[in-house]
Each structure stands twice: as C-alpha cells, then as structure tokens.
Amino acid sequence: MPFISQFHRQSDYNYFSSATPIVIDNGASYFRIGWAGENDPRVIFRNIVQRPRHKSTGETVTIVGDHDPALLKYFDCTRSGPRSAFDSNVVYQFEIMEYILDFGFDRLGANGSQIDHPILITECVCNPVQSRSKMAELLFETYGVPSVAFGVDAAFSYKYNQRRGICNKDGLAICPGFTTTHVIPFIDGEPVYKGCCRTNIGGYHVTDYLKQLLSLKYPHHMARFTWEKVEDLKMEHCYIAPDYASEARLFQKGTKEAEDKTRCWQLPWVPPPVEEPPSEEEIARKAAIKERQGQRLREMAEAKRSSRINELENQLRGMEFLLQQLEQVEEDEIPSFLKDTGYVSKQEIESSLVKVTQSLRKAKGEPKAEQTEVEEKSDSSMNEKFPLVNIPDNMLTPEQLKEKKRQLFLKTTSDGRQRAKQKRQEEELERERRNQLDEEKRLENPELYLEQMHIKYKELSEKVEQRKRLKTNGNHSNGNNVSGGVGRGERLNAAQRERMRLLTTAAFDRGKGEDTFGAKDEDWQLYKLMSKDNDDDDDDGLDEDEVELAHVSSRLQEIDPTFAPKPDAGPSQPAPEVPRLRPLTKEDFQILIGVERFRCPEILFHPNLVGIDQAGLDEMTGVSMRRLSPKDQDLQERLTSSILLTGGSCLYPGLSERLEAGVRMIRPSGSPIKVVRALDPVLDAWRGASTYAAALQFPRQTFSRMDYYEKGEDWLRRYQFCYTL
Amino acid sequence: MEPEVVRAELVLPTHLSFKRMQMYEKYPKGQARGRHWKHLKQILQAENFQNYPPDEPNYVNIESPPSMHPCKRICDITGFEAPYSDPRTNLRYAGADVFKLVRSLPNEYVQRYLALRNAAVVLK
Numbered sequence: 001m002p003f004i005s006q007f008h009r010q011s012d013y014n015y016f017s018s019a020t021p022i023v024i025d026n027g028a029s030y031f032r033i034g035w036a037g038e039n040d041p042r043v044i045f046r047n048i049v050q051r052p053r054h055k056s057t058g059e060t061v062t063i064v065g066d067h068d069p070a071l072l073k074y075f076d077c078t079r080s081g082p083r084s085a086f087d088s089n090v091v092y093q094f095e096i097m098e099y100i101l102d103f104g105f106d107r108l109g110a111n112g113s114q115i116d117h118p119i120l121i122t123e124c125v126c127n128p129v130q131s132r133s134k135m136a137e138l139l140f141e142t143y144g145v146p147s148v149a150f151g152v153d154a155a156f157s158y159k160y161n162q163r164r165g166i167c168n169k170d171g172l173a174i175c176p177g178f179t180t181t182h183v184i185p186f187i188d189g190e191p192v193y194k195g196c197c198r199t200n201i202g203g204y205h206v207t208d209y210l211k212q213l214l215s216l217k218y219p220h221h222m223a224r225f226t227w228e229k230v231e232d233l234k235m236e237h238c239y240i241a242p243d244y245a246s247e248a249r250l251f252q253k254g255t256k257e258a259e260d261k262t263r264c265w266q267l268p269w270v271p272p273p274v275e276e277p278p279s280e281e282e283i284a285r286k287a288a289i290k291e292r293q294g295q296r297l298r299e300m301a302e303a304k305r306s307s308r309i310n311e312l313e314n315q316l317r318g319m320e321f322l323l324q325q326l327e328q329v330e331e332d333e334i335p336s337f338l339k340d341t342g343y344v345s346k347q348e349i350e351s352s353l354v355k356v357t358q359s360l361r362k363a364k365g366e367p368k369a370e371q372t373e374v375e376e377k378s379d380s381s382m383n384e385k386f387p388l389v390n391i392p393d394n395m396l397t398p399e400q401l402k403e404k405k406r407q408l409f410l411k412t413t414s415d416g417r418q419r420a421k422q423k424r425q426e427e428e429l430e431r432e433r434r435n436q437l438d439e440e441k442r443l444e445n446p447e448l449y450l451e452q453m454h455i456k457y458k459e460l461s462e463k464v465e466q467r468k469r470l471k472t473n474g475n476h477s478n479g480n481n482v483s484g485g486v487g488r489g490e491r492l493n494a495a496q497r498e499r500m501r502l503l504t505t506a507a508f509d510r511g512k513g514e515d516t517f518g519a520k521d522e523d524w525q526l527y528k529l530m531s532k533d534n535d536d537d538d539d540d541g542l543d544e545d546e547v548e549l550a551h552v553s554s555r556l557q558e559i560d561p562t563f564a565p566k567p568d569a570g571p572s573q574p575a576p577e578v579p580r581l582r583p584l585t586k587e588d589f590q591i592l593i594g595v596e597r598f599r600c601p602e603i604l605f606h607p608n609l610v611g612i613d614q615a616g617l618d619e620m621t622g623v624s625m626r627r628l629s630p631k632d633q634d635l636q637e638r639l640t641s642s643i644l645l646t647g648g649s650c651l652y653p654g655l656s657e658r659l660e661a662g663v664r665m666i667r668p669s670g671s672p673i674k675v676v677r678a679l680d681p682v683l684d685a686w687r688g689a690s691t692y693a694a695a696l697q698f699p700r701q702t703f704s705r706m707d708y709y710e711k712g713e714d715w716l717r718r719y720q721f722c723y724t725l
Numbered sequence: 726m727e728p729e730v731v732r733a734e735l736v737l738p739t740h741l742s743f744k745r746m747q748m749y750e751k752y753p754k755g756q757a758r759g760r761h762w763k764h765l766k767q768i769l770q771a772e773n774f775q776n777y778p779p780d781e782p783n784y785v786n787i788e789s790p791p792s793m794h795p796c797k798r799i800c801d802i803t804g805f806e807a808p809y810s811d812p813r814t815n816l817r818y819a820g821a822d823v824f825k826l827v828r829s830l831p832n833e834y835v836q837r838y839l840a841l842r843n844a845a846v847v848l849k
Binding site: 009054056057061062063064067068071074087088090092093094095098099102103105106110111112113114115124125126127128129130131141142143144193194196197198199200209212213216244245248249251252595596599606607608609610611612613614615616619620623 | 726727729730733734735736737738741742743744745746748751752762763764765768769771772780782783784787788789790791792793794796797799803804805806819834837838841842843844
C-alpha cells in the first residue's frame with residue numbers, strides 16, 4: 001500500500017532551530033509535512049476535513065484527515081461529508097486549508113506562540129496568483145511564518161531522481177496525480193512551463209469510474225462500495241492493458257486467460273441453515289406425541305360429556321319429581337309451592353323439561369331427526385304452547401303481559417325457522433330440477449353441451465380473473481415498476497383510481513351547463529361507485545360469478561375427463577416473483593472484477609471514455625514537445641530518452657510499457673525512447689523539496705512578509721522557484 | 726467526549742497556541758460563510774489571462790488540446806469494443822446479448838450509464 005497515513009504527534013519540535021524550514025507537500029489527495037533535510041515526512045494524512053456533530057453533546061467538531069472509522073461512530077456524519085480545499089488541483093477553500101494546516105502543525109508538535117520556521121510548500125503548475133497570494137497571506141498572518149517558498153511537486157520529484165541518476169538533465173516529467181495529469185519538459189535541469197501541458201484526469205476519476213461501474217453492476221451491494229474500499233480495490237487490482245482492444249476481446253470470448261485475470265471479492269455471507277428431513281424416529285416420536293395429545297383431548301371431552309349428561313339427568317329427575325308433587329298440590333297453592341323452586345307456572349316447568357330432554361339427547365349423541373320431530377310436535381301444539389298470544393292485551397294482568405311478550409318472541413323465532421326450512425327445501429328442489437334439465441340436455445346432444453359448457457367456463461373464468469386483476473393492481477404486466485421508482489399513480493389499484501377519477505370529475509362538473517343529474521335512475525349508481533367501501537364490499541365470501549364458476553368447473557370435471565381447471569392460485573402473480581424466492585447463494589455475494597481492472601485506468605490514456613475531451617498520457621508527450629520547440633528534433637530525442645513517471649497514479653502495473661509504446665507511435669522510427677519510473681512516485685516530491693529546503697541557497701528563494709506586501713501581486717505572479725542550485 | 730476519542734485526539738482543538746488568530750475569531754459563529762470562496766472557474770475569470778501575452782504559460786493555456794485520435798467506442802455496460810449503438814437509449818453495446826440487457830434497463834440506469842461518459846440528458 002503506497003498510501004499510509006501517519007499522524008502521531010511529534011515530540012521533538014523544540015529541538016529544531018528557527019532556521020530549519022518546514023516542508024509541506026500539499027497534494028490534492030495527501031498532505032505531507034516534515035523537516036527540511038530529513039528523508040521522510042513526519043506526518044502524512046488525507047487532505048480532507050469533516051465537520052460532523054458529536055452525537056451525545058451535539059456540538060460540531062472538526063476532524064482532519066482519515067481516522068479509524070470505528071471512532072466515527074460517536075459522530076453524526078450524515079449532514080456533512082468529507083470536504084477538500086481543492087477545486088481540481090488548485091486550493092480555493094482556505095477555511096478548510098486552515099484546518100488542515102492547523103492539524104499538520106499541531107501533529108508536528110508546534111507549541112510556541114507562532115510557527116517560527118521558513119516554509120516550503122508545493123503548489124500546482126501555474127497556480128493562479130489569487131490562490132498563491134491567499135496561501136501566503138494565510139501563512140503570514142495566521143501562523144506568523146517568517147518566510148515562504150512555493151515549488152511544483154513534479155519538478156521536485158524529477159530533480160530528486162535526476163540527482164540519483166534515474167533521469168537526465170533534459171527530459172520529461174509525466175505526473176498523473178489525483179485530479180490532474182501533467183507533462184513538464186526539463187531543459188538543463190530547469191522545468192520549462194511553456195512546454196507544459198495538463199489534462200484534467202487523475203486517480204480521482206479512476207476511482208470514481210470504478211465505483212460507478214461496480215455499483216451499476218451490483219446494485220444490491222451498492223452500500224459496500226465506499227470510496228475508501230474502491231480506492232483499495234483500485235490500488236490492488238487495476239492494471240494498464242498493453243492493448244485495450246485485444247485485452248477486452250480476451251474477456252469477450254471468455255477464454256481461460258481472462259478467467260484467471262478475473263478477481264473475485266467474496267462479501268461476508270453465511271449460508272442459511274440446511275433443513276434436514278426428519279428421521280424415522282423423529283416422525284414416529286412426533287406421531288406418538290400427537291396421538292397422546294389427541295387421546296388426552298378425547299378423554300377430556302368424554303369426561304365433560306358424561307358429567308353434563310349426569311347433570312342433565314339430575315335436573316330431569318328433579319323436574320319430574322316436581323311435576324309429580326304438583327299433581328298432588330291444590331291449584332291455589334301452586335304459586336306458594338313454587339316460590340322456592342324458582343319456577344312460576346306448571347307450563348314453564350314443562351317447557352324447561354322439554355328443553356332439558358332435548359339437550360340430554362344431544363349430549364348423548366342421538367340422531368337429530370328426533371329433534372325435528374320434537375319441533376314438529378311442538379309446532380302442532382303451537383296453540384297450546386302459546387295460549388296467551390291470541391288474547392288481547394287488556395284482558396291480561398301485567399304478569400301475563402310479560403308472559404305474552406315472551407311467547408310472542410318464541411313464536412316468531414320458530415316461525416322464522418320454519419320458513420327458512422321451507423326455503424331450503426324449495427332450493428333443493430329447484431337445483432334438482434336444473435340438474436335434471438342439464439342432464440337431459442346433455443343426453444340430447446353430448447358434444448354440443450360439452451362445448452357450451454367449455455365456453456361458459458372460459459367466459460366466467462375470464463370475468464372472475466379480470467375482477468381480481470382490477471382489485472389487486474391494474475398494471476401488473478408492466479415490468480418496469482419492479483425496479484423503477486413507484487409513482488403516486490401506481491400505488492393505487494385500478495378500482496381506487498377509478499374512484500378518484502369519479503370524485504374529481506364530480507368536483508369539477510358542478511355548475512357547468514344544465515344539471516341533469518338524477519334524471520335517470522342510473523345516475524344514482526354513481527354514489528355507490530364513489531363510496532369508500534365499494535372496493536372491498538365483496539371481499540367476504542365468493543360473489544355470484546365465482547360460485548357459478550365453481551359449479552361449472554365441477555360439472556365439467558364430472559363429464560369431461562380431459563378437463564383440467566386453471567390453477568386458481570393467483571394467475572396474476574408475475575414471473576419476477578420467482579427469482580426472489582430462490583435462496584441466495586454464495587455467488588450472489590461475490591463481486592467479480594474483470595474488464596473493470598483495466599477499463600478504469602484506461603481513462604488516463606483515453607479521457608474520452610469518461611467524457612473529458614482532452615489528450616491522453618501518450619498524446620500529451622507529443623503536445624508538450626510540440627509546444628516547446630516543434631522543429632528541434634535533437635532536443636526532442638534528448639527529451640524522450642529520459643521520461644520520468646511520477647505521481648500516485650503511475651503505480652499501475654504496465655503503465656510504463658504502455659506509455660513507451662504510445663510514445664513510440666508518435667515519434668519517428670528509431671528514435672531513442674526510455675521510460676523510467678521514479679524511485680518512489682508518491683514520496684519523491686516531498687523528498688526533493690526537503691533537499692532543496694535544506695540547501696544553503698534556499699533562503700534566497702523565499703520571500704518574507706515584507707516582500708509580500710511591498711512587491712505586489714505582479715511580482716508574486718512571476719515568482720518562480722529556481723531548481724538549479 | 727468518549728475517552729477513546731480523546732485518546733486518539735480525533736477532534737481538532739479549537740484553540741491552538743501557535744496561531745495568531747484563532748478559527749473562532751476569524752470565522753465567528755452564526756455568520757454565513759459558505760459562499761465567499763471563489764471556485765476555480767471564478768478565480769480563473771478574475772485572473773484576466775487575456776491581458777497577458779499568449780506565450781506566457783498560465784493555468785488556462787497549459788491545458789491539453791482535444792485528442793487527435795479517433796474516439797474509442799466501448800460498450801457502456803461490458804467495456805468490450807462496441808460496434809453498435811442503440812438509437813433509443815444512446816447506449817453503445819457490444820452484441821446481441823448485451824442489447825437485450827440494454828433494452829431491459831430502466832431509464833434511471835440508462836442515464837447513469839450515460840452520465841459516466843458525460844452524455845446523460847441533463848434537465849435544467
């Protein structure tokens with residue numbers, strides 16, 4: 001991993017004299033700060049600031065750089081994401097820059113009243129003077145820095161490698177960075193910005209492209225593709241294909257080679273527990289338990305029944321005894337005799353006797369037929385049973401009036417029962433008659449009858465189905481609403497939508513022209529349609545069509561052996577339901593990265609692929625040399641024989657080979673081409689800057705606060721770091 | 726603050742001794758401050774590069790020209806070479822099986838694929 005943050009607080013700040021410069025490599029992705037003359041920066045962190053809210057106290061805090069994500073659980077980061085001070089490769093947000101410098105100096109161990117060290121800070125090529133002056137102002141005014149120098153990171157890296165013999169004093173520095181890619185020609189060890197060229201593409205775009213492609217390819221795992229994770233994937237797996245087209249063809253054909261090149265990222269996945277079919281013993285054991293339970297229930301029921309029978313028999317005996325006694329009692333003494341038994345008259349005792357006998361019969365499980373007999377019997381004795389019904393009210397005592405009411409009630413209920421029975425019988429007869437008719441028809445012409453039945457079945461089933469469809473959802477066949485956004489209209493089912501339409505038309509129709517509503521009887525049906533419970537009125541029970549359908553299909557099954565009724569289990573269930581029911585497998589949690597491995601970094605050579613209409617890396621070298629001196633072949637040869645690759649995005653395997661091939665194509669044949677990679681493409685810029693800051697001539701390159709205010713903006717514009725010592 | 730947060734010194738202190746002017750003095754609370762940083766485009770406009778000689782390098786004129794190579798057409802979905810493009814969605818595709826996928830994509834995804842190469846329909 002080339003990018004590792006280190007932000008332990010340094011403790012030796014006070015050991016450095018105030019003449020020792022502080023060196024800052026202010027890159028768009030990483031911020032590196034350390035002491036001049038040292039080989040490595042002391043503090044490295046991502047150049048980002050977050051300002052989340054502390055969850056328990058609610059205060060907004062500032063967090064600089066990348067920290068252990070586990071610690072961020074105490075903060076609410078939903079309101080603000082990580083922010084950068086850079087727009088492209090230019091610093092524009094100096095409030096964020098200040099937080100970053102604060103953190104950098106703090107971790108370097110600064111503890112005095114100001115930063116009393118000269119500062120060498122990197123900037124982009126041809127930094128706009130506004131950004132440069134704001135940075136100088138920030139350093140002078142806020143931190144009290146005595147003097148400042150600005151340099152270009154790629155130039156420092158080239159000089160560092162030149163001193164180690166990696167590249168010559170004439171050459172090209174190619175620096176694919178985080179947001180931009182630069183090509184800077186060097187003549188006699190000095191960068192020539194006139195021949196420089198910049199394409200706005202870099203590691204940021206590669207990561208973003210990979211992130212987008214993966215989340216489009218695996219929409220279910222979108223949340224997994226965080227920026228940091230995708231950055232890791234990019235650094236670990238991406239490479240530059242020697243020839244994009246042929247590499248892609250390998251994958252298209254699905255060759256063995258391509259399979260080997262495909263990387264697989266297995267997301268955490270726990271297989272669902274496998275349900276084993278229960279063993280014989282298990283089944284037997286379960287059956288035994290069930291049997292035992294059933295037995296117990298049966299016993300309980302039996303006990304209950306026998307106790308009830310016992311009770312009823314006791315009651316019966318008691319009542320019979322009471323009646324026997326009543327025979328012997330005088331007519332006048334009956335009320336006083338019955339006072340403590342709870343009954344009022346002899347009739348009452350008799351009727352309850354009948355009831356008890358009935359329920360006893362029921363309890364003993366004797367056939368019901370007798371009961372109906374009893375009913376009929378009681379019917380015949382209706383008039384005797386309800387003697388008070390036909391007597392006018394004024395001839396009765398209040399006691400008897402009450403009795404009459406009761407009798408009336410009993411009479412009406414028994415009448416109702418009688419009528420229902422009659423109706424049932426009539427229906428039975430009717431059905432039989434119809435069946436008979438049917439049968440006759442069938443016998444008359446079996447084929448025609450069968451055909452008619454089939455037609456009828458088809459019609460009915462269609463009708464029922466349509467109703468069901470309307471009820472569930474009108475547009476189930478539209479596949480788009482499975483994945484796309486569900487609009488407001490789609491949430492209502494067809495019946496509800498129709499109701500809404502009716503309501504709106506009714507609301508807007510008022511007062512327009514002649515009102516003829518109500519002239520026809522059908523008009524009033526509208527309210528029935530509009531009423532809210534219209535759409536669920538036939539939820540309970542089957543409606544007529546369904547009953548008819550059931551009848552027809554059973555009849556068809558009887559007479560036609562080839563007939564098979566359509567499966568009733570929701571024909572409106574769409575096909576996409578099926579894959580959801582498929583159990584998720586290990587493969588569903590795998591992220592395969594094949595073509596993406598070289599497709600994403602390819603944008604460095606073809607920025608067109610992500611819609612940036614600028615020259616790619618190989619073309620840029622040609623552009624740069626053309627800008628420098630289109631005629632001088634000798635110089636161009638010297639330049640191409642020392643091409644240095646530096647910057648974070650040149651770490652892809654295969655980049656230098658590809659670049660060499662690309663440069664060869666734009667150069668005359670036989671010209672010398674040498675592409676080398678910097679010793680450490682990431683840290684060399686800081687190291688180069690560190691050696692420059694430690695050199696004796698460095699103080700001459702810096703400018704102080706006085707200079708800054710006296711010499712003016714035009715001078716600052718032309719300020720340039722001198723790289724030849 | 727939780728002890729582990731304090732131990733990691735995660736939060737930047739509001740007062741730092743080495744600063745002449747503290748953050749809270751410079752940017753007092755409650756004042757709108759988000760908008761006063763010029764973006765790069767505005768910075769470049771304010772620089773008035775057109776007033777300087779064209780052979781003097783500046784941020785704008787060191788930019789690379791458009792590519793002279795013919796535009797590479799690759800399948801938006803698979804990344805293979807794409808000989809075809811779908812007139813309905815404007816997506817480029819590699820073959821018949823990808824075409825099926827292209828036609829089954831909901832519009833949201835089509836636009837996201839197009840946005841990858843800056844060709845999406847942007848409604849303003």
